[in-house]
Amino acid sequence: MTEDTLLNPQILEVRQLPRRFVDRVSVWPRRASPGVIARLLIEMQLLRYAAWLAPLVVVALIWRQSALPLSQAPILMIILVGFMELRVLRAPPAQRAKMDRDAAARVQDLLRVQGRAALTRIAAGRGMQAGALRLVVEQSPLRLLPPLTFVTVQAEDPPRVVDLDEAERAVLAEELFQGALTERALHSANTAEDEFLREVELDARGVSAHARLAAALG
Numbered sequence: 001m002t003e004d005t006l007l008n009p010q011i012l013e014v015r016q017l018p019r020r021f022v023d024r025v026s027v028w029p030r031r032a033s034p035g036v037i038a039r040l041l042i043e044m045q046l047l048r049y050a051a052w053l054a055p056l057v058v059v060a061l062i063w064r065q066s067a068l069p070l071s072q073a074p075i076l077m078i079i080l081v082g083f084m085e086l087r088v089l090r091a092p093p094a095q096r097a098k099m100d101r102d103a104a105a106r107v108q109d110l111l112r113v114q115g116r117a118a119l120t121r122i123a124a125g126r127g128m129q130a131g132a133l134r135l136v137v138e139q140s141p142l143r144l145l146p147p148l149t150f151v152t153v154q155a156e157d158p159p160r161v162v163d164l165d166e167a168e169r170a171v172l173a174e175e176l177f178q179g180a181l182t183e184r185a186l187h188s189a190n191t192a193e194d195e196f197l198r199e200v201e202l203d204a205r206g207v208s209a210h211a212r213l214a215a216a217l218g
Contacts (some may be wrong), residue, residue: 001152002164009112012161014154018136018199019161021150039148044138053077078199085187089142091191108198111137112183115155115200118175120207122153122168124215128204131155136201137176139187147183151176 001008003022007028011021011097021027027040032135041047056077086092091099133155140148151172153162164172177183189198 001027001029001150001161002169004163004166005169012152014159015162017154017156017159018134018138018197019152019154019159020169020197021139022140022196027150031217035146039146042145042149043142048085048089052081056080067091073187089144091143096194099188099192101192102194105150107181107185107189110179111186111198112200114175114178114181116202119153119174119200120211121171121175121215122164123202123207124205124211125168125171127212127215128207131157132201132205133201135202136197137200138197139183139190141191141196143187145189147187149183149186163191 001012003012006012007030008026011025011027012019012173023045024042026044029036032040115137119133119135133153135155136150136152138150138152142148153164153168153172154160177186186198190198
C-alpha cells in the first residue's frame with residue numbers, strides 16, 4: 001500500500017512501527033474490484049454484527065409476539081455474535097493446536113527469503129547505503145473467506161510507510177507470493193501460530209555489490 005494505491009492515503013501516517021491496519025482503520029484501494037470491495041466491507045465489525053443479528057430482526061418482524069422477548073434478551077445476541085466471531089470466523093485454540101506447525105514454519109521461511117529478495121532490489125534501486133527497510137505483511141484473522149493481506153514497506157528515522165513508485169511495487173509483485181508461498185498458505189501459517197503480522201527487515205549495508213550493479217543496469 002502506498003499513497004498512489006489508496007483513496008485514503010492519510011491512513012499511512014505512522015506513530016510507531018510497525019504500522020498496523022487490521023481493525024484500526026478502513027482501507028480503500030484505488031481501482032478495486034467488486035470482490036475486493038465486498039471483502040473489505042466484511043472486515044467492518046459493525047456490518048458483521050448486523051448480519052449476525054439480522055435473523056433475529058426478521059423473526060421479530062414476522063412473528064410480532066416474539067419481538068418483545070427478543071428485545072429483552074441481549075445475552076442471546078451476545079452469545080450469537082460471540083459464537084460467529086470467535087468460533088466460526090476465527091480458529092478456536094483447540095483447532096489451532098491440531099495445525100501443522102512445521103508447515104507453518106516453512107511458510108514463514110519462504111516469506112523471509114522472498115521478502116528479503118524484494119527489499120534487496122528496492123534498496124539497491126534506491127542506492128541506499130545505510131538505514132533499514134521493513135517489509136510488513138499483515139493479514140486479517142478472519143477465515144472461511146478470501147485472505148485479506150496488506151503489504152507495506154516501512155522505515156525508521158522518521159517512522160514512515162515508504163512511498164513506493166510503480167517499479168518498486170512491481171518488484172513486490174514479482175518477488176512475493178510466488179511458488180508455495182501463497183496468501184492462503186500464509187494465512188494458514190499465521191492461524192496456526194495466532195500471529196497475523198509478519199516483518200522482514202533488511203539492513204541496507206548488507207546489500208551486495210551484485211545487487212547494486214543489477215539495479216544500476218536496470
